[in-house]
Amino acid sequence: MHISRVDLNLFTVFEAIYSEGSVTRAAQQLHLTQPAISHALNRLRQMFDDPLFVRQGQTMVSTPLARSIIEPVRQALRGLELTLTDNGNFDPAQAVKLFNLALRDVLESTVLPPLLERITQQAPEINLAAIQVERRELVSELAAGTLDLAIDMLLPLPNEIRRQQISRDTTVVLARRDHPLVKGKLDLDMYLQAEHILASSRRKGMGLEDFELSRLGLQRRIRLRCQHYFAACRVVSQTDLLLTMPEGYARIANQQFGNQILPLPVSMPSWDVYLYWHQNVEHDPANRWLREQVIQSVSGK
Known part of the structure; x- marks a missing residue:
């Protein structure tokens, strides 16, 4: 079928239904009536000779063809x-x-406060949604425009994803104020003698600090694995466990707990943070403006 015979608005409807998983929510997103969305979906089904979406309970589930296109x-x-x-x-x-x-x-705690301060001063009608996306989905979401930017550690992404380093952080260790082993200083023997918290969103696997210890033939005892550094900071304040984490976030998350913040007694690579965007928005004025706001807010300019 030649493109001149296709109503391109149908593809906007297709993307909305796919994203929302619902005809009703797609109609709300596009500010159209539900019958108008249903009519467009019927036209799409005729065009592709495929149902595209099948209702399962309250959700419209995409068919293999819909997922492929x-x-x-x-x-x-x-x-x-x-x-x-x-x-x-x-x-x-x-x-x-x-x-x-x-x-x-x-x-979020290090990037969003200065970024929102800049945006609200310059752009009263611009809103920001900070979301967590699986790293394996970053390329497709940046390419599709469902993500405008991503901020993460250095990742092995293809050349179509542009990147710029925006910050560098060191690693520190947190110990409670009256820790029996740690009294204002921490050496490697103390670090290995103590028990530790590993904060990670992954269900298993070592932390970066454990990889560095293993290079030296050393191993620490992980007593607790949890998901968030803030919770780990609170556990530190009430136990003798130590927590290893990036210094920038440590100084934010630890403010109400008063734990000691000490240098890590082993050499560790820095925590390098990068800004990512797709090549198709390299020269887009809006995306370029947002990139500038992120870079300047993180650098403190």
Whole structure:
């Protein structure tokens, strides 16, 4: 079928149903009536000779064909959007827009406060959604435009994903104020003698500090594995466990607990944080503006 015979608005409906998993929510997203969305879906089904979505309970589940075409459709819609908006003009003071930013929860407390301070001063109608995305989904979501930017550690991503280092952090160790072993200083023997907390979103596996210890033929005792550094800081304040974490977040999360913050007594690579975006928004004025806000807010300028 030639593209001249296709209503391109149908693909906007297709992407909305796929993202929302619901005809009703797709209608709300696109500000259309539910019958209009249902009519568009019927036309899509005829066009592809496939149901595309099958109702299971309250959810519209995509068929294999729908899953196979969603990324090309998203990239095509993103390309059209950029073609229409990339005229070199972007006025943050007048723009009404939602940016989606992917970052790990450990970075939210260090990145979001200065970033939102800058954005609210310059752009009263621009909103930001900070979300957590599986790393294996970053490339497809950045390409599709469902993510505008991502902030994470150095990742092995393809060349189509642009990157820039925006910060570097050191590793420290937290111990409670009256820890029987740690009294203002911490050497390697004390570190290995103590028991530890490992904060990680993964269900198993070593922390970065454990890899460095293993290079030296050393091993520490992990007494507790938990998901979040903030919870780990509280556990530290009430036990003799030690916590190893990035210094920047440690100084934020530890404020109400008063734990000791000490240098890690073993050499560790720095925590390098990168900003990621897709090459198709390299010159997009809105995305370029947001990148500048992130870089300047993290650098403290």
